[in-house]
Amino acid sequence: MRRPPALRDQTRLGGWLAAVARRHAARAVARRTRAAPAPDSPPAPSPEAVFLAAERNTALWRAIDRLPARHRQLLVLLAYRPDLSPLEVAAALGIAPGSLSVLRRRCLATLRRRLTSEGFSYP
Template sequence: MEELTNAELVVRARLHDQDAWREIVRRHLPLLWSAARTAGLREADAADVCQYTWLTLSESLHRIREPAKLSGWLITTARNEALRVRKVRGRELPVDLWGPPEADYPGPEELVLDSERAVRLWRAFGTLTDQCREILRLVAYAPGLSYQDVAGAVGVPVGNLGSTRSRCLAVLRRRVEAEVSV
């Protein structure tokens, strides 16, 4: 099943081929998880978004006009649902007051340094183009995706994806370094 394209998998899934469904899920679950977690959702809410997306796919499978663009359809559906959930839930972060304390909790110095690095990285990341941010998110959060899946999800020709990703990383690296020198 791994050698089949998304379009072929959709055709088979429409015919109730369970192996095709399993391959669609295997291939795209990291993408959905990435879209949900990138929206800032907690683990349980991200799982709900994934479940919602799979349910929507099962209900809409026969209406998908371009089966080859399944990855993009799934990402868009998951992203939209994640944004809806985030809006409803707000940015609440529950804390387990009754659970055991974190083991090996970093000291204040480590927390400050990590926080500063993260701020620099995300500030630089925010200055990238939408296309670069999307490519780097997919590569980071869904490393098992093929170049074809990532290219289809972001609308870049497969042959250009590697060089585009390299340019995006180089720009990010330069911008982070510029942050350090300021």
């Protein structure tokens, strides 16, 4: 900082200090934003990764299509309506709320078995 000029009117000291502080703060923010490194963008997936993801998605949807209707409905509700409470999911399926966890466990076990039989593994 440099030495302030002599003030002719002592009543303007507050306004002068506020203006100086505002300019210094603006410069500090400008320096910080210029010095901030640009965020790294994630690398583009390789063609092999794109192909494998497409194969996995195709196999998943094929396995879901072969599930019983109630299991498919459950998966759709869980995937596309995550805001629903367990009571609302059970009501939408027309089952007792206590049966929901059993149905979900059976559904996911069946789906996992079918995908495993096709050569896909779950981490």
